[in-house]
Amino acid sequence: MSLATALAISGSGMAAEAERLSAVASNLANANSIVTSSGTAYRAREVVFRAVSEGGGIEGPSAIGMAGVRVAAVVESAEPLRTSYDPSSSFADDNGYVTMPNVNAVEEMVNMISAQQDYQANLEAFNVAKSLALRTLAI
């Protein structure tokens, strides 16, 4: 039933946007994390979206139509890590510089707004499909 697939597609959209919001939250929370479990400064996480078939059949980025969305990968930002001069810090190198995370707060805020809008759009589409399905039951 096509409306059920529409619900599944919108659901996949909401799940993916929620994951993107998680990445934003993680980045903002760790904007000043000098040390991580790997021993280096935190690197900003970015999610990679990929269109996938909902219900089998289509695969790959060229697939069009009937496509839900999945988080294909979470990658670390390639931006160079920031350095700040703080010789008193116990994490400073020989020259007195501390390596800081490469989180760009402005970028993250924009990303967050974009994710919020996309999530809301998916939610609207979900609600419309749901009300249509209910209307069909009332025939």
Added chain:
Amino acid sequence: MSIALDTGLEFYRHVLELRGYRQQILSADIANASTPGFKAVDLDFQEALGAVAPGEASPERPRSSELAWLVDDVRDLSPAGSGLPAGLAASVKYQVGTPVTLDGNSVDLNQNKVAAAENALQYEAAASFASQTIRMLTIAINGSASQQSNGGS
């Protein structure tokens, strides 16, 4: 005069199926509003209805100019498992005229939301027409509306 009971209903079945299918396509566009390289598509409803129910749709109405023809990439679009004819894929077309972002995405979120709302309205309309037709048939079977309401619920 003799008519098959489902004569009037068959058409609404096609309309509801196609509206549901279009809702699915628009949902996919909205879900992929941030997917790099995703190109927005839409269903040319007029043409699709003509393909599914020939003779019912008015063919002289001009085709929607907002949708470009799909050139060759129709292989992925057949509504598998939905019980709709595979030829319907030819009526799914790329949306053109929307700005393409730097990552190659051509989904216009607002335009698709409006299209989804319009499609939902049309779906509701078709559903209520179908209800009316069923009510009409019930009245015809039972003889009068009052008898139908007595026996109905």
